[in-house]
Amino acid sequence: MKFFEQKRQQLISEIVILSAIFGFAGGIVGELVADVYLDPWHNSYLTNSAVNSDPTVSELKPVKRIIASDQDFAIYQAVQKISPAILGIYQKKPTTTNVLNQIYLPGSLLGNGIILTNDGWLATVNAAIAGKRADQLTLVHGQKIFPVTKIVSDKISQVIFLKIDANNLPVATLGDSDEILAGQVVVNLNSVNEVKVNSIKNPDYYFISSASSLVLTSEEYGKSILLENLATDGFMGSPLFNLDGEVIGLVNQINQQALISPVNHFRFLLKEVLKNQLVKRPYLGVTYLDLTQTLGLDQALRQNREAGALIYQLVNNSPAQQFGLEKNDIILSVENQTIDQENNLAELIQQYQIGDEINLEILRAGKVINKKVILGQVKD
Secondary structure, three states: OHHHHHHHHHHHHHHHHHHHHHHHHHHHHHHHHHHHHHOOOHHHHHHHHHHOOOOOOOOOOOOOOOOOOHHHHHHHHHHHHHHHHEEEEEEOOOOOOOOHHHOOOHHHEEEEEEEOOOOOEEEEEHHHHOOOOHHHEEEEEOOEEEEOOEEEEEOOOOEEEEEOOOOOOOOOEEOOHHHOOOOOEEEEEOOOOOEEEEEEEEEEEEOOOOHHHHEEEOOOOOEEEEEOOOOOHHHOOOEEEOOOOEEEEEEEEOOOOOEEEEHHHOHHHHHHHHHHOOOOOEEOOEEEEEHHHOOOOOHHHHOOOOOOEEEEEEOOOOHHHHOOOOOOOEEEEEOOEEOOOOOOHHHHHOOOOOOOEEEEEEEEOOEEEEEEEEOEEOOO
16 A cells, blocks of 8 residues: 555656646747737847847837828829929028028028029019018028019019029929819928918908908909918918919918919919010909899899999099990900809909900890990009
């Protein structure tokens, strides 16, 4: 019995020892499996630990990859396309030997402009130069500084054309502001490489602060592009462009709302500016109410029309007066182009040249008549 008892105890001891060995081995294997599959950095750790006496965590090397949508890439490409054609506008610095005082800082930026011709004509807005003369301005393009040699202004669009002496400049591509849509994604970029992605809130926006602001002239566009989000002062005069990198307007007001001067209000002036270095605009000479904007107006005045230009006043000795237009006439169309939400009277008149004879379709006392008018010239 003693013999069997000793054997049994020996067997139990062996089992305990073997269990401990297998348990320890299983623990090691389990830890290795967990490290390999649950800790992706363990292999590097083990490698580094084997080489170095002190355990260190290997350097985490980032993988260069870009996760972006098609729209993100389109925005990036549009920015790359337009950025070479943007300049910064600054007040000219006095001559100084102080190196730091020679530097033009982003905070002193007056505004921005876009290059229209490779020999140095560019466009900005009146607010960007703040009434300064050519000799008070400096333009910065890349690391080059240019004096302004000529300023040509257009009161109707509030756009300013500036000239610098340069050659082989990159040129901005002009789009069609009549093709933009409410909700469309657009981009602003200024000369210090600040980008703002925005959207069109209203492509045909009238800034109406009172009833008197509804009275427009045939020599005043009255309409702007309204953006969804505000821009900062550093974007004044900067281009608004679509995802094809085409300029559709210039930032013209950013105090209460982000308003854009549409490119179609000034793009056709460039030939005249290049040829004569001045702007000449056709002149009709009426003030009017756009019927698409006059809710509640007496139907007797509207003559049951939803659109058209209701003549408010005639300017003395204007072409409109000379060729027989009358107060309360409603101009329905210009050369068969209807006046409506998309095209007001000024936008249609400004398509023509000084001295052109145009046909106006007019509603007078319930009857549609036609009047021929020869356009004059807007006086400076």
